Amino acid sequence: MSLTRAVKFARRGVSRTVGGVVVLVVIILAGVAGYYATRPGGAGSTTSSPSQQGSSTTSTTSQGSGPSTLNVQVSQAFGTLDPATGNDYTQFLANINMYDNLLTQKPDGSVVSNLAYKWSVSPDGLTYTFSINSGVKFHNGDQLTASDVVFSMQRELAVQQGFAALWVPVLSSAGVSAVNATAVQFHLSKVYAPFLGSLSLFFVVDQSLVMQHLANTSSTNQMGDWGVGWLTTHDAGSGPYMLQNWQRDVTLTLTRFSGYWKGWASNPTPFQSVSYQVITSDATVLSLAKEGQLDWTGTFLAVPTYKSLQQQGWTWDTFPSANIFDLKMNTHAAPLNNIY
Numbered sequence: 001m002s003l004t005r006a007v008k009f010a011r012r013g014v015s016r017t018v019g020g021v022v023v024l025v026v027i028i029l030a031g032v033a034g035y036y037a038t039r040p041g042g043a044g045s046t047t048s049s050p051s052q053q054g055s056s057t058t059s060t061t062s063q064g065s066g067p068s069t070l071n072v073q074v075s076q077a078f079g080t081l082d083p084a085t086g087n088d089y090t091q092f093l094a095n096i097n098m099y100d101n102l103l104t105q106k107p108d109g110s111v112v113s114n115l116a117y118k119w120s121v122s123p124d125g126l127t128y129t130f131s132i133n134s135g136v137k138f139h140n141g142d143q144l145t146a147s148d149v150v151f152s153m154q155r156e157l158a159v160q161q162g163f164a165a166l167w168v169p170v171l172s173s174a175g176v177s178a179v180n181a182t183a184v185q186f187h188l189s190k191v192y193a194p195f196l197g198s199l200s201l202f203f204v205v206d207q208s209l210v211m212q213h214l215a216n217t218s219s220t221n222q223m224g225d226w227g228v229g230w231l232t233t234h235d236a237g238s239g240p241y242m243l244q245n246w247q248r249d250v251t252l253t254l255t256r257f258s259g260y261w262k263g264w265a266s267n268p269t270p271f272q273s274v275s276y277q278v279i280t281s282d283a284t285v286l287s288l289a290k291e292g293q294l295d296w297t298g299t300f301l302a303v304p305t306y307k308s309l310q311q312q313g314w315t316w317d318t319f320p321s322a323n324i325f326d327l328k329m330n331t332h333a334a335p336l337n338n339i340y
Contacts, residue, residue, distance in 0.1 A: 077090065097274070138236065150178050252276040
């Protein structure tokens, strides 16, 4: 796992705190930065203080009169909200805010704690044991335990979409187990150096909630669709923001979760909601920006559009980000026709 740089334009006053057979190689460049751009003068990002080993900080009610909504332009629709099936940039925007990953990464690419506050690796490099923070609650109030972590990874392996290709070759459902209510163990079939880094793309869902919404179950398939149908449009996470409204191909609105397990003490005036607006027309972007109805744009606009935004007082906002690159190789041509 390594880093790339993402560049976005922000309205002034909004800044970051935070022919032949083809083999398709998906390279995941991970390193999650601040969740959203933020305003100076007291407005914080969606991130909050780090967890303590073995416990979580006390959540606090937002104080002050910070900005209400951050309006963000994205260039493509959110195909799904399910962290087990989504893998593009808009879906990741939803996942990283609605859900918590087991581990996360700093801007320099180093792996650090998140839901898991510590971990150990067996001498043979096959068994990973993670201690899970206590006091973590899902958006509906359910307590997050090791059972939810086990269920979420087994679900990833069963659904085999999204980022599952990172784990399917080295991990089976039987290799995932709960040691107790606050510890989980993954036993790999072979040594896999990127395993810890890959867990920044592994998000934990509420097992109890998902189990209530299974579809297509039968006597021979008790898990049915593993809740994919329901989670495509619903929220079962514990992240700092939760689903408020989703109009496919139009907008996705998230609202702040006041009971977020990391608390909000370090960020007393966060955005209360974030509205992702699917806008594919540069003219519309410029119009909304001029009217003050847009705060942050994406990286897929035309150069003249960016120049026009600069003339309106918008500024660059550059930071490490999670991205996916596709590298296509023609295996009928030398030297790639030789598998060695």
